[in-house]
Amino acid sequence: xxxxxxxxxxxxxxxxxxxxxxxxxxLEGRAFFALIAIIIVFxxxxxxxxxxxxxxxxxxxxxxxxxxxxGMLVVILTGGIDLSVGSTLxxxxxxxxxxxxxxxxxxxxxxxYPSVWVVxxxxxxxxxxxxxxxxxxIAYFKVPAFVATLGLLYVARGIAxxxxxxxxxxxxxxxxxxxxxxxxxxxxxxxxxIPIGVLVLAVVALICSLLLTRTAFGRWVxxxxxxxxxxxxxxxxxxxxQVTVYVLSGMxxxxxxxxxxxxxxxxxxxxxxxxxxTAIAAVVIGGAALTGGRGNVRGTLLGAFVIxxxxxxxxxxxxxxYWQTVFTGAxxxxxxxxxxxxxxxxxxxxxxxxxxxxxxxxxxxxxAKA
Amino acid sequence: MSQSPISTGTIGEVVLSARDVSKSWGNVHALKRVNFDVxxxxxxxxxxxxxAGKSTLMKVLSGVFRPTxxxxxxxxxxxxxxxxxxxxxxxxxxxxxxxxxxxxLSVRDNIFxxxxxxxxxxxxxxxxxxxxxxxxxxxEEDIDPLTLVEDLRLGxxxxxEIARALSINSRILIMDEPTSALxxxxxxxxxxxIHDLKSRGVSIVYISHHLEEALQITDHAVVLRDGTxxxxxxxxxxxxxxxxxxxxGDNYDLGSPPTGHEIGEVALFxxxxxxxxxxxxxxxxxxxxSLSVRxxxxxxxxxxxxxxxxxxxxxxxxRISALGGKIFLRGQDVTxxxxxxxIQRGLVLVPEDRQRDGLVQTMTVGQNLSLASIGAFTRGLFxxxxxxxxxxxxxxxxxxxxxxxxxxxxxxLSGGNQQKVVIGKMLTTNPSVVLLDEPSRGIDVGAKSExxxxxxxxxxxxxxxxxxxxxxxxxxxxxxxIIVFHRGRISAEFTSDVxxxxxxxxxxxxxxx
Numbered sequence: 001x002x003x004x005x006x007x008x009x010x011x012x013x014x015x016x017x018x019x020x021x022x023x024x025x026x027l028e029g030r031a032f033f034a035l036i037a038i039i040i041v042f043x044x045x046x047x048x049x050x051x052x053x054x055x056x057x058x059x060x061x062x063x064x065x066x067x068x069x070x071g072m073l074v075v076i077l078t079g080g081i082d083l084s085v086g087s088t089l090x091x092x093x094x095x096x097x098x099x100x101x102x103x104x105x106x107x108x109x110x111x112x113y114p115s116v117w118v119v120x121x122x123x124x125x126x127x128x129x130x131x132x133x134x135x136x137x138i139a140y141f142k143v144p145a146f147v148a149t150l151g152l153l154y155v156a157r158g159i160a161x162x163x164x165x166x167x168x169x170x171x172x173x174x175x176x177x178x179x180x181x182x183x184x185x186x187x188x189x190x191x192x193x194i195p196i197g198v199l200v201l202a203v204v205a206l207i208c209s210l211l212l213t214r215t216a217f218g219r220w221v222x223x224x225x226x227x228x229x230x231x232x233x234x235x236x237x238x239x240x241x242q243v244t245v246y247v248l249s250g251m252x253x254x255x256x257x258x259x260x261x262x263x264x265x266x267x268x269x270x271x272x273x274x275x276x277x278t279a280i281a282a283v284v285i286g287g288a289a290l291t292g293g294r295g296n297v298r299g300t301l302l303g304a305f306v307i308x309x310x311x312x313x314x315x316x317x318x319x320x321x322y323w324q325t326v327f328t329g330a331x332x333x334x335x336x337x338x339x340x341x342x343x344x345x346x347x348x349x350x351x352x353x354x355x356x357x358x359x360x361x362x363x364x365x366x367x368a369k370a
Numbered sequence: 371m372s373q374s375p376i377s378t379g380t381i382g383e384v385v386l387s388a389r390d391v392s393k394s395w396g397n398v399h400a401l402k403r404v405n406f407d408v409x410x411x412x413x414x415x416x417x418x419x420x421x422a423g424k425s426t427l428m429k430v431l432s433g434v435f436r437p438t439x440x441x442x443x444x445x446x447x448x449x450x451x452x453x454x455x456x457x458x459x460x461x462x463x464x465x466x467x468x469x470x471x472x473x474x475l476s477v478r479d480n481i482f483x484x485x486x487x488x489x490x491x492x493x494x495x496x497x498x499x500x501x502x503x504x505x506x507x508x509x510e511e512d513i514d515p516l517t518l519v520e521d522l523r524l525g526x527x528x529x530x531e532i533a534r535a536l537s538i539n540s541r542i543l544i545m546d547e548p549t550s551a552l553x554x555x556x557x558x559x560x561x562x563x564i565h566d567l568k569s570r571g572v573s574i575v576y577i578s579h580h581l582e583e584a585l586q587i588t589d590h591a592v593v594l595r596d597g598t599x600x601x602x603x604x605x606x607x608x609x610x611x612x613x614x615x616x617x618x619g620d621n622y623d624l625g626s627p628p629t630g631h632e633i634g635e636v637a638l639f640x641x642x643x644x645x646x647x648x649x650x651x652x653x654x655x656x657x658x659x660s661l662s663v664r665x666x667x668x669x670x671x672x673x674x675x676x677x678x679x680x681x682x683x684x685x686x687x688x689r690i691s692a693l694g695g696k697i698f699l700r701g702q703d704v705t706x707x708x709x710x711x712x713i714q715r716g717l718v719l720v721p722e723d724r725q726r727d728g729l730v731q732t733m734t735v736g737q738n739l740s741l742a743s744i745g746a747f748t749r750g751l752f753x754x755x756x757x758x759x760x761x762x763x764x765x766x767x768x769x770x771x772x773x774x775x776x777x778x779x780x781x782x783l784s785g786g787n788q789q790k791v792v793i794g795k796m797l798t799t800n801p802s803v804v805l806l807d808e809p810s811r812g813i814d815v816g817a818k819s820e821x822x823x824x825x826x827x828x829x830x831x832x833x834x835x836x837x838x839x840x841x842x843x844x845x846x847x848x849x850x851x852i853i854v855f856h857r858g859r860i861s862a863e864f865t866s867d868v869x870x871x872x873x874x875x876x877x878x879x880x881x882x883x
Binding site for chain 2: 227
């Protein structure tokens with residue numbers, strides 16, 4: 001009875017595993033197959049869908065959600081949730097816009113025009129700050145993640161509205177005589193024919209993937225989400241990990257805010273509203289468990305592409321916006337359904353391998369955290 | 371218990387039986403054509419190692435699982451349960467090995483969960499509370515019905531679980547490891563309750579790893595090994611040796627204190643340590659306790675539940691911060707350090723509840739083993755896969771974990787092997803002091819003796835070992851020194867030539883036990 005069966009092994013999600021099995025491929029690769037199916041269906045329905053230019057346009061839309069989703073993934077892996085990313089995105093865009101307009105220094109009677117890299121650094125710092133507030137509230141003051149980040153969702157949105165008085169910053173292009181041009185580079189330019197936003201997503205995804213699979217921090221993230229008590233007793237600095245993941249998530253949101261406002265060359269205070277939900281959906285479609293400990297960057301990226309390619313495809317074939325919402329919702333529900341099949345199958349098999357039913361995961365603190 | 375008999379019929383006749391019951395999941399055969407009888411008004415004990423299929427059989431009998439083949443006969447009639455509530459409706463209830471209480475609800479609400487006493491105006495909480503108080507009085511446990519279950523210690527939670535099963539007035543009561551978290555006094559009370567139940571005609575199925583304890587109350591014994599019944603007999607026909615022989619096929623020996631190695635310098639010195647109570651931070655669970663342990667020495671801490679053993683170890687390891695006092699590791703003050711810093715300096719804890727505090731269920735066996743030593747296979751920024759594999763492979767061999775390899779899911783291992791993973795994880799950090807809180811809880815005799823052998827071997831290499839236990843036998847196994855805790859203080863200290871009676875007297879238990 002102490003033997004393990006291959007069935008349990010192959011359902012252990014994670015970083016690497018060998019062997020070939022069709023059932024596992026279909027279940028674990030469901031986001032990939034969904035993406036292929038979406039591309040095939042829309043290519044048949046519209047002659048414009050399967051073109052290079054369309055793919056590039058759709059990908060730059062995906063970049064925004066993808067950046068948010070990767071930050072969200074890191075948080076969800078620890079068993080948390082970050083509802084504030086949409087607002088952080090909006091706030092980051094507004095702060096970038098504000099800085100690009102020039103900062104008036106009354107004392108000196110002058111207007112300071114920071115160069116673009118200063119704007120980028122300050123915006124990232126802002127995202128990190130929002131994340132740090134989330135993280136400290138959650139890790140040290142034991143505020144449930146849902147509530148803390150919900151609070152920040154409102155606060156960040158409110159600050160963005162206050163800053164702009166509800167209006168939108170336009171003209172983010174900068175002026176050559178002020179030395180602050182180049183902001184639109186992120187959103188408009190291409191490198192080797194690929195939009196910069198997509199490249200930014202690729203770089204962030206690569207860094208996060210390395211972070212999660214190849215560093216001690218990554219292992220800390222997975223163990224904190226899997227069983228925070230056990231992780232703590234194994235010497236994992238659980239509280240620091242929790243703060244760090246929210247900081248990372250906030251920075252990802254700030255990057256997404258920069259890319260979006262650059263794409264639009266304008267920054268509005270309501271940008272990114274409800275994007276946090278899209279990001280969560282992408283993470284879930286990508287196979288991560290909301291209870292923490294399971295999921296990876298590859299899946300999340302696929303999830304973001306599924307959502308992006310689906311909604312853009314529906315626009316292209318002219319389906320009404322109302323129906324788009326219905327379709328997106330159905331895809332999310334289906335994904336969660338498959339997730340629960342995957343993970344409940346796993347624990348049942350573990351149970352079978354062990355007459356003492358130790359397959360039951362016992363992590364009582366997770367329920368309280370969510 | 372003052373209720374009238376709830377079951378009529380001849381004492382000793384078969385009331386419930388499993389006929390040729392098999393249960394498999396795919397290729398895993400947990401039970402193979404098992405025949406098992408439950409006798410009216412008597413205790414039938416099911417013996418077997420972890421993974422022998424005991425819990426599976428009990429879950430089949432109580433309707434949690436449906437058998438793959440075979441049938442269940444209740445009072446001469448073939449029955450087929452669709453769910454546990456079907457079985458409960460026919461008077462069969464089960465106390466699970468893993469607690470199935472809602473921690474966020476009160477004791478009262480847990481006991482009446484799903485069968486609340488309804489009146490026109492809603493739930494009759496006063497009546498529920500009154501009945502809960504009566505149950506607690508029967509069990510001689512001072513638990514307020516309105517306490518939240520999450521605020522209770524593990525042993526008290528087990529009492530609540532037992533109380534819930536008693537409150538249903540079952541005619542067949544299945545107890546799967548009911549005593550694993552109970553102190554000797556509480557076990558006595560439980561046995562008294564079992565005698566009362568028997569006299570009311572209730573049939574009891576009992577599972578326990580405490581073989582001697584189970585022998586005290588059993589009328590019939592059935593031994594299960596690898597999903598098949600290997601032996602059965604009446605109390606008069608069986609003995610401890612008979613059970614163990616049929617369970618494992620070799621001798622039951624937990625070892626003896628290792629000798630022939632040098633006892634070194636003081637590795638751990640605890641100076642007047644006070645630890646706050648988990649429920650009431652004002653109160654001290656541990657009151658100014660001092661202890662020193664030398665390298666190569668094995669110290670056993672014995673005590674009743676609530677004596678403060680867990681708090682003591684958790685405070686030394688850094689999970690709980692001390693109210694007062696200092697902790698020195700090889701002369702170095704570690705009192706203010708984090709858990710991680712203490713692990714780096716060589717002080718580790720193997721926690722009591724391996725599911726809750728020991729294992730990360732979402733990770734593989736290998737990732738669990740390497741979790742506390744990530745630094746050892748990190749070079750610069752990145753972890754080295756090959757170094758990690760080396761570390762995991764060595765741990766699996768050293769601790770003798772039966773697994774397909776590091777990639778296997780942690781849930782696929784038996785309880786004993788899971789415990790070895792938790793111990794292996796901590797030994798992989800190359801500690802100089804290892805604290806183990808109830809390392810033998812819920813694992814079979816074979817795994818127990820392996821765990822104790824590991825500790826002996828560690829001590830011979832110069833490791834300072836401190837372990838706690840609730841079984842007097844295990845105190846006398848490998849410990850050089852036995853410390854008895856009573857109400858947060860050390861009440862006695864013995865060398866390995868002490869008798870069981872002396873230990874139990876010092877812990878505040880009845881000598882008669």
